[in-house]
Amino acid sequence: MANALRAPELRIAASVAQQGLAARLWSVMLGCAAVYGRVPDLDPGLLHWDPDASAPGDLWLSEVRPLPADSATVADVVLHGHLAPLATALRAHYRIAPGLLWGNAASALAGAARQLDHWAGPLGRTEAATRTRTLAAELLAHPLLAGAGTLTGTAFRRRSCCLYYRVPGGGVCGDCCFLRPPRSSARGASG
Template sequence: MDLDPALPALRPLGGFFVLRPAGVPPRPLPTLAEVYENRTWDVYRDPLTFRVRKVGRALRTSEERVAASIAQQGLAARLWSITLGCAVLYGRIPDLDPRLLRWDPDGSAPDDLWPAEIRPRPADTASLVATVLDAHLEPLATTLRARHRLAPGLLRGNAASALAGAARQLQEWARAHGRPDAAAHARALTADLFTHPLLAPTGTLTEPGTAFRRRSCCLYYRVPGGGVCGDCCFTRPPRPSAHGRSG
């Protein structure tokens, strides 16, 4: 299937899988490259800090470290969903070059992304790694680590958790709509991605390819009223004495 500029095949999968139409957004927005490079930007001044604080207010937490972790995982889920969905349903993925992908720090969840254009790329594992991990998640993690006390393992665990979640949603949709070929493709591609050196140490992916148990914690348990996530390394929220070790 051709990589249609509007990517209509992704719409039934839900908001995390859908890109805004290619072109110029209705108001000026920073590119993700500008965000990762800590560039000052006219409207938001510091788009990443703006986003982290917005997430913190939504979660009712004053801990920017916690908000930064959840914000990073949300963007990771968007990027993995788009690329994995396109790989499985189109056989190609869009070029999500951060220099050409605009982001609204003040948007609601899921993160609002505006591509300059839809340029097809191969849908093999190496291309997905280059598109998501190398171009986005590692530069984002570097920026967040410089600002917040977030361990590399925590951020990579978030990236892995986001990938497993996207794969699970895609496979559930494929099974519900009689697409065993798409479910099998998603399962195989996800398993291959989890062999990458940055993802393999983050946890255990089990059959049928969507169940994931991570070796780190995203810190959601520190949100007021929060608990542990389904793939968390903890079975119950840690005691206060363990807070310093939870990354």
């Protein structure tokens, strides 16, 4: 990924990859919760991916085990089962600030919720939209994500930056704490 992005530092590619994985996990959980009222168990022993595939972000389950779609279960599966161990590894290997990683997780959650809300509204799926917004708000209040940003309706503004602006041709994301990319002299202090 670092080569594809032409990232000047490995930690930038690691941040972008972590946010992409978080988005995939949240999308699966929120979508299933909104539409079916249940979520799949994403136990690491059941969840698979192929890092050599043309789209290494593709995930699949070897077995589907439904779980309740409450915020405690979803937090346990996604935050504690995947994102917390990943954050520990990324901090150790790439010196990424914890606030940046939890900001990525919160941003990915808010983005998945916003997309589901935009999908549900025009289809008249008000119950699905309500479940999505409620679940996302409860998850953003979880101690690992609380304070990572501000949710107003379906709009989210994070308090950290994912570092994407440091990629050649990159810029700031729609929910970034920066309104425009910081100057080069401030780049070492961001995140």
